[in-house]
Amino acid sequence: MSDKIKSSDKTKSDTNTLIVDTYFQKMARRAGGVPRAQALESAQTAIDNIKLSFSDWLDRELAGLTAEIRKGKLEKSDDLGWAAAAGMHSRRMRDVGTTMGFALVTFIANNLSRIFEAIVAGEKPQHDVIDCHIDALQLAKQEQYRHLRPEQLPELSTGLQRVLEFANEPSHGGFK
């Protein structure tokens, strides 16, 4: 069960090199595994099953995200808890969108993740830029857009990138 470690070389006075044969490597190389093509086919079936609940999950994440943004608009103090929570919702959507076949969701949520990360790091919130991305996310989850990739909607994707770059210019007090 344990990994085998054998001292191999002492190249410098403070440097040891060790031959490590981990249990994972030893066992994974055994014969009798699932062939790659079969494993990938089976993985696609697993994804298709998980996908059945994706729309509901996405609605909940988007509701959570917009609630945090609303809090941020009302926040009078320096408390950035709303931005940290909004960043978490954005990352969640970014991290699963493409796997579920919603590449546009990942693209937009990635922009939002960067925006909230910058706000948490001290940049001034620009709610127009955030709202613009939220509108795009609402669009991206609709039936006619959900399976499109960003490059299939150049007006939307380049438009969002331009908004982000514009807001990022120092003269607009934006984020990095």
Place this chain on the structure above:
Amino acid sequence: MTNHTINLKGLMFLVADANPYFSRIVVGLLRSFGANNVTEARNSFDAIRTLTGQKVDLFLCDDKLPPHGGLQITHAIRRKTDNENRTVPILIMAGDTRESLVKIARDAGANMVVAKPLSPTSLYDRLTWIAFNPRQFVETPTYYGPDRRYKIEGYPGGVGRRVTDNIQVAEESGPALGQGDIDSLFKSARMGQD
């Protein structure tokens, strides 16, 4: 490039990610690849508790796993001399795979970084790469982990190289965590277990 088959039956996987939906996808993929023993952690305390309480054969961890982050856990596991999981293969899963993050992950002792969102192909081929390309470990006063002087000639099964794979040997840098920090990290996890 070869088309290797990996046998994951009987191996213990730990998937650490705060997002249950993402974690469900990873677990689903691993089971599709033949894994029958997968456990999950939602935060770094749970992950460390598992890594100190039982043998884990492969650790997949989010780079932003709250509250410590996957890279600090990686560093802590590699520095803990009496931990049986010290040499466990570690795959960091990150939404942001800029070169700086890849470099930090490598210097913490991670075997590889995989980009989120995951595709079945990218995960399968990275697991295959780790299985069929064992790397010697290097131990210095400031680093313990897979030898960072390696070059990926191409993942098995046809996944292409990335620009960030052209890895240079890093200068050694001081540990991100002091030994006291590492000990307290493990102590907190143990206290939670008790």
